[in-house]
Amino acid sequence: MYHHIKQLMYDVHVGEPDVRFGTMLLEQFGGANGELAAAMQYTIQGWSCDDPERKDLLLDIGTEEISHLEVVGALIRMHLKPMKKNLSRAEEDPIVAVTGGGGLNLFNSVGNPWTASYLKIAGELDVDLRNNIAAEARAKITYERLIHLTDDQGSKDALQFLMTREITHMKAFSAALDSLGKDPFSIGQLAPTPGLVNEYYNDSTGEGAIGKDGLGSWIGQNGLHVVEWPKNLETNGNGTNGHNKNGGGLRTTKTAKTGAR
Numbered sequence: 001m002y003h004h005i006k007q008l009m010y011d012v013h014v015g016e017p018d019v020r021f022g023t024m025l026l027e028q029f030g031g032a033n034g035e036l037a038a039a040m041q042y043t044i045q046g047w048s049c050d051d052p053e054r055k056d057l058l059l060d061i062g063t064e065e066i067s068h069l070e071v072v073g074a075l076i077r078m079h080l081k082p083m084k085k086n087l088s089r090a091e092e093d094p095i096v097a098v099t100g101g102g103g104l105n106l107f108n109s110v111g112n113p114w115t116a117s118y119l120k121i122a123g124e125l126d127v128d129l130r131n132n133i134a135a136e137a138r139a140k141i142t143y144e145r146l147i148h149l150t151d152d153q154g155s156k157d158a159l160q161f162l163m164t165r166e167i168t169h170m171k172a173f174s175a176a177l178d179s180l181g182k183d184p185f186s187i188g189q190l191a192p193t194p195g196l197v198n199e200y201y202n203d204s205t206g207e208g209a210i211g212k213d214g215l216g217s218w219i220g221q222n223g224l225h226v227v228e229w230p231k232n233l234e235t236n237g238n239g240t241n242g243h244n245k246n247g248g249g250l251r252t253t254k255t256a257k258t259g260a261r
């Protein structure tokens with residue numbers, strides 16, 4: 001059951017309406033990383049969740065996202081209002097002006113309609129919590145970019161509030177994921193193939209104008225070891241290589257031989 005309270009979660013004030021900025025804000029209303037997508041993703045995950053505590057978390061945050069949708073909607077409405085009757089303002093975005101009268105509609109910033117394909121719902125609690133952590137990170141960076149694109153202090157304040165709440169949600173989803181106490185690389189029921197799971201393929205090699213080969217300090221962690229790839233280009237242990245006589249510039253390492261067995 002849902003109940004509406006006639007008050008915004010954060011009071012919105014706009015100085016001079018900016019139609020162009022209003023259309024950019026639509027990204028957080030009807031866009032891929034916007035508030036409706038977040039609200040629907042968490043709420044629908046919550047409705048199908050069998051874990052009572054985490055179900056409640058999903059529904060708490062899913063419901064807050066609807067309140068965010070309302071706040072960002074109020075902000076957009078203030079910025080778009082002049083386009084309804086003002087030709088030069090309407091020309092800034094004819095789709096929003098003519099089809100929507102400068103009001104709210106479920107479009108993103110370039111006029112594409114909202115779609116359920118934005119939602120990441122896997123039906124597996126830990127996988128969905130990861131989906132949600134990623135969704136919050138995307139929402140956060142989108143708000144940050146929008147804050148940089150306006151000089152209106154009232155808009156900045158509202159966006160700062162919304163941006164902050166996404167980090168709060170990220171913290172909650174991360175804590176809920178940790179609380180499951182699962183090995184972070186254990187997903188689902190089936191175990192990955194031993195050996196293969198720890199092979200890191202050095203698939204982009206050599207050096208050129210657009211980059212060079214390298215192995216980050218993180219390689220070697222989580223059980224990973226490097227295997228030169230493709231294996232059919234490696235020297236085969238007695239110094240010959242049936243596919244490429246000069247070895248193709250690939251290094252053959254101890255771990256590569258191990259991986260080629």
Ligand code: MN
Pocket residue numbers: 035038064065068139162165166
């Ligand atoms: Mn939100």
Ligand code: MN
Pocket residue numbers: 038065136139165166169
């Ligand atoms: Mn959020």
